[in-house]
Amino acid sequence: MNSGNKGERKMEMKRQDFSFELPQELIAQDPLKDRSSSRLLVLDKETGEVSHHVFRDIIDYLNPGDCLVINDTKVIPARLIGSKVGTDAKIEILLLKRKSDQVWETLVKPGKKAKPGAKISFGEGLLVGEVIDIVEEGNRLVKFSYEGIFEEILDQLGQMPLPPYITHQLEDKNRYQTVYAKNSGSAAAPTAGLHFTPELLEQIKEKGVDVASVTLHVGLGTFRPVKAENILDHHMHSEFYRIEEEEAAKINRAKEKGGRIICVGTTSCRTVESAADENGRVKAGSGWTDIFIYPGYWFKILDCLITNFHLPESTLLMLVSALAGREHILAAYEEAVKEKYRFFSFGDAMFIQ
Template sequence: MNLREFDFSLPEELIAQEPVFPRDACRLMVLRRKDETIEHRIFRDIVEYLEEGDVLVFNDTKVLPARLFARKEGTGGRVEMLFLGEREGRWECLLSSSRLRPGHILTLVEDPTFRFRVEGRGKEWWYLTPLFPCEETESVLSRFGHTPTPPYVKRKDVPLEVYQTVYARVPGSVAAPTAGLHFTEELLETLRRKGVEQVMLTLHVGPGTFRPVRTERVEDHRMHEEWFTLPEESAQKIRKAKSEGKRVVAVGTTTVRALESVVRKTGSIEAFSGTTDLFIYPGFSFQVVDALITNFHLPRSTLFLLVCAFGGTAFMKRAYEEAIAKRYRFYSFGDAMLIL
């Protein structure tokens, strides 16, 4: 399968730079796979499409203020650092400079007493050792960190709460599960009153969500591993819904990948904690998810491949053409679609 099949032209002005407020006032495209129809609504109208007994599955990961700014000791060169995660006392980071070498020291712009030593570089990121107790790094992020907005969002001073779902609970992501940004507390309460079940899982979104597919053959791409957990209570409610013929509605592509990974790792819908590198593209057989809430994604991306797998490539291409024609807003702060 050639990656060119999943390309499309998107006018730059349709890339949303700020979210709509209130959150549930964004536009909603409703797609019905069975008869390939398209409706145009407002996100809060999603209540009309969800039924009593349906299960909404959310990713409750919380975005870390993972972007820091430092200077290279000696030259004073400014370096932007995106902290991805800690492993055995070292931090995996994306750095804005390619001229660094092992042994170079980076000092925090806001407080030079916090220093990091460059240890080396892997295929995709650098390794840094904090020259202070490693367990203090998260405290440093909370004090001095900035919102790690995606590269296509030009504004770099976005308040963290704007790039956070209202139900975010477990810190660990460097990107928001953006389909969930459209929900408000009031909308969630309205859905509860209707009898729509709401359950949580956690998948910490890594930098792989922005990683382009560089292979010509789709099948040759490899996903970055991400940690996730499905609690027992959530697994029970999802199993019950499936047994009763109710729909499991995934809020976002991260939720899809977590749920479908569980089945492939355990053989059923069971509580699970571990990592996933599941790559979903057309031809994939979905075993858990019956409906999907998602945003509009980049061309040639793993996210667009996933929605093509779920909704059908030809239908999704037609939907995206209509979204562009009707000036829908794309990407993290953009509008949403509900695929039924």
């Protein structure tokens, strides 16, 4: 892929160029019983050729010496439904970012009932939140008071914050977690990882593929539509990431020895690309990233990507277009629609190689 000139920010890239027709019935509402039996569309990023498989066939596309990068973030049951103290009005809170032990940046509905000073009770007072400030985009800073351990109370009272296009109730909370989720903090799952089973991961390791874990806590901004006509005017939300020394070493070692870096999901991709130095090595550490990857971007670390099928005009569709070219991606999506692949979070997968 050609590198875009960093100084070319004046150029135009239209949002509508990343549009496609998606029949409503192809939006997956429920996860499959067996994670690895999703379908898998394999796309050659150079030729645009596509072939159709089952997800567990992914092992045939991974070679000894490659490094698979997974995002081990864990979704917290961040959706809380409570009532306003004094009026009993129903209020819904979505936890977005932890600011300190007791203070969270949140999305509150309806916002007009949540002015600073308002108190909201959850679980008949098991958890009480007080709105202390209004920050950007109308988000509220809420200070929580409770007895015991916050995570345990959240587990008891909270619901999984499913994306807006999923209307069914989730029967099993764990189906919106990857099997390797361990670091709590996401408001949405890194969904490309939902296709892996512990058995499949074991087989991949036995084949001689290294597996490196990184952490990026996915924010709800991941579903935020691009509103700017020219996508270069779009501002990304920021998300917290961390890469440990040992995991960075696995990625760098594979790269040095000529192995491919295969990211599971756009979140793993954005993490390693955010942590890359000029020499194409990953630096361990943590921080906030608002990296926006669109056509013209030069990938420093990633070679291949395992990903789901994304929303029209979304930053995620722009990212995969940066990797495989917009024409190849839109043609592959057209094929996926024709073949009735399942789309979005609980949908099928694509491997871009």
